[in-house]
Amino acid sequence: MMKAIWKDTVIAESSDTRIVENNHYFPMEDIKKEYFKPSESHTRCPWKGKASYFHVEVDGEINKDAAWYYPEASHAAKPIENYVAFWNGVKVTE
Template sequence: MFRPKPIAPESGQESVWDYPRPPRLEATDKRIEIVFNGVTIADTQNAFRVLETSHPPTYYLPLEDIRQEYLIPSSRQTFCEWKGKGSYYTVKVGDKEASDVAWYYSTPTLDFAAIENYVAFYAAAMDDCYVNAEKVTPQPGNFYGGWVTSDVVGPFKGESGSWGW
């Protein structure tokens, strides 16, 4: 089995290989912005981030800082062994729509109770996502929802050859 070689973080960086498994939830006051079809649909400094070995952070935003008129409940549901049953939203702004691109946990597990009804977005489906004004790169692979910024180093789960990690 292939074993990834972690990239050594420089000053001010974090290695995703130092993140725990099971994942950890932590509050962040970094400014998170999401743009879809030219409209800023979310802007907050009250997010949480989930940190898990080999994954860049996934950001969860409070509903009150999201323009909810652009969220359409979806019938899609998934299950996370750490957070519980996830539900999804489709995002629609004007004539542009992206199905099942945001998710949340209405009754998360006890360890993740703080993100009840907070919403995470797949960066790849949005026009732009920002962390402290830095445009993020979506985590490789369509399954994962992490956001890559210059202060996080990998290699990242989702890259070619990472399925067995």
């Protein structure tokens, strides 16, 4: 079981992550939505497509753009479409 943790709080937990480029992508239904706020940020990956972001908020502290996902992944990245990955201090561990 993989967990995403920020500020000693489990913000996502799944036994069905998918690993791409050393990142664990969690199914959208396995994130704890109360800790996620939509972000206006977007980036583009040459092979995965346009990424959207979430801010992560725990105990009033906000980690801007700490989670990303591909709402409309390219054909090559369809297995991670709407799966969420983390960075910026979010620890992913078993």
